[in-house]
Amino acid sequence: MMGEHTVKSFDEDLEAVDKLIRDMGWLAADMVERATKAMVNTDLDAVNRVIKDDLDLDEMQRAVDDSAVTLIAKRQPMAQDLRAVVGAIRMASDLERIGDLAKNISKRVRAVGDVAASRDLAHGLQHMAQLARDQVNGVIDLYIARKADQLEALRDRDEEIDVAYTAVFRELLTYMMEDPRKITSCTHLLFCAKNLERIGDHVTNIAENAYYMITGHQLSAKRPKRDEFARGDNGN
Amino acid sequence: MMGEHTVKSFDEDLEAVDKLIRDMGWLAADMVERATKAMVNTDLDAVNRVIKDDLDLDEMQRAVDDSAVTLIAKRQPMAQDLRAVVGAIRMASDLERIGDLAKNISKRVRAVGDVAASRDLAHGLQHMAQLARDQVNGVIDLYIARKADQLEALRDRDEEIDVAYTAVFRELLTYMMEDPRKITSCTHLLFCAKNLERIGDHVTNIAENAYYMITGHQLSAKRPKRDEFARGDNGN
Incomplete structure (x- = not known):
């Protein structure tokens, strides 16, 4: 019953949706980078x-x-189409x-002031932001190209953001302990770092979703998450 | 073409989905309360x-x-059915x-230790958790009963959680400034309080979604969000 024309039209409609997703991905990735730069500067x-x-x-999105x-x-x-x-x-x-x-990071710029410009912190935050931006762009590219086999490897690179986050988290704690006047600024920065780490989690969601869309199977269970909890136990 | 039987079957199928959503809502609300109690105790x-x-x-969810x-x-x-x-x-x-x-709050219990048991903080956190639990239960009840007219009022009660959050946020900053040894515990508590505040945001999403599902119209724009940023500006 289903003529080639009908099938082709579905694909065309889906391509239009894909194009929107790709544009959203580019914008979101760019916002992450610019928000973090705005914070540092x-x-x-x-x-x-x-x-x-x-x-x-x-x-x-609408x-x-x-x-x-x-x-x-x-x-x-x-x-599969559905x-x-x-x-x-x-x-x-x-x-x-x-x-x-990314917007939430931006909204904290005023509250943080120039604490974020400190050389070590700026480096740590920008490193996180670059990883997050590359992950967002990467997952969308793989989705658009329907490269399911590379999605798992990309998802597991979320680990890199988690490691970078833990380093920033520890550094912020040290700053706060050294100078209680920086506590307010540093708590806002903690939330910014956490936001960047959460962006990695959303990339994971997207990778798992895309994999399921393309293959009809769930990605294998993810490695256990590494984050700041484990370090909290060690009392640092 | 569409017989009464077919229509009834759609409604029955949707009721089965509704029942799952209601069960999810009950469990999620209960988890929020128990996670916070676990933290305090x-x-x-x-x-x-x-x-x-x-x-x-x-x-x-699956x-x-x-x-x-x-x-x-x-x-x-x-x-409308779609x-x-x-x-x-x-x-x-x-x-x-x-x-x-809620799970994230639970996972921080060990890292926080007994700082959360401090009387004022415990009160603040439990107050937030009760508001969050009531909001989750409330929005699901209104959705199941298709009471669109009450969803807007419920959504705007998210303000109460934001106010409670700001109080806990300020108190935590004070604790950290008074005793730098508490900084690590208090940063984990900050994330817990933030999680409770974010639960309020998810209730807002659910309310807006439910309203759209029932009426086909978007809820009016929400009042501007009050949160800890404004206070950051005041340098507290």
């Missing part, structure tokens, strides 16, 4: 641009949702949250 | 129960997703994240 103009970009990202719902209603896809559309809705949701986290 | 047995419950909650996808494939719903099914997927995702946040 106490750049309030850059802050405002990230906050504005977040509105665009929200708009793009476009994905609307397109996906229209696509389901119009094409009534089954099995999985792809539902997966796109979930990915857009993760990308929207990544944008929220 | 340094109760490691309770910690393990919350961590175990989170696995059940993840399983329930059941919602599977049921929703099957429902779309089988019934090929249009317009909106309801997609909305259920999103709600289950928010409830799963609420469970994750």
Whole structure:
């Protein structure tokens, strides 16, 4: 019953959704990097641009949702096609949250002041931001190219962000202990670092979602998460 | 073409999804309360129960997703019905994240030690947890009963959690400044308080989703968010 034309149209519709997802991914990755730079440079103009970009990202998420719902209603896809559309809705949701986290970093710039400009901290935060940006771009590229086999390796690179986060976390604790006047600024920076670490978690979600969309199978269970809890036990 | 029997079956299928969502809501709300009690009482047995419950909650989310996808494939719903099914997927995702946040609180119990048992802090955290639990239960009840008119009022009560969070945040900063040896414990508590505040944000998402599902309209824009940023500006 299903003519080639109908099938092709579904693919075209899905490609339009994919294009939106890709644009969301690019914007979200860029926001992460710019928000962190704004923090390190106490750049309030850059802050405002990230906050504005977040509105665009929200708009793009609504476009994905609307397109996906229209696509389901119009094409009534089954099995793998349906999985792809539902997966796109979930990915857009993760990308929207990544944008929220970047916006949240931006909103803390004023409260942090110039503590973030300290050489070691700036290096640690920017390293985290670059890892996060590369992970976001990477996972979206692999999804768009449907390269399921590389998604697992990418997901497991989340470990790198966790390691970088733990280093920043410990450094911030040291700063606070050395100079209690820095405690307020440093707690805001702690939340920023945590946000960058959480962006890695969203990339993990996207990788798992994309893998399921492409293959119909779940990715193998992830290695146990390393984070600041373990260090808390050691009393540092 | 659509007989009464077919229509009734869709409703029955959706009711089954609703029942899963309700069970998820009850479990998630309960986990939030128990995780916070475990923190205040340094109760490691309770910690393990919350961590175990989170696995059940993840399983329930997968059941919602599977049921929703099957429902779309089988019934090929249009317009409002389709909106309801997609909305259920999103709600289950928010409830799963609420469970994750409760688990995250539990995992910090060991690192925090008995600092959380301090009378003022314990009161503040338990107050936040009760508000969060009531909000989660409340939003799910209103959704199940399809009471759209009360969802907006409930969403705006998120303000109460934000106010309680700001009080706990300030108190924690004071503790850290008074006694730098408490800094590590207090930073973990800061993340716990932040998690409770974020649970309020997920309730907001659920309320907005439920409202859209029931009415087909978006809730009016939310009041600007009050949180710890504003206070950071005041240099406290």
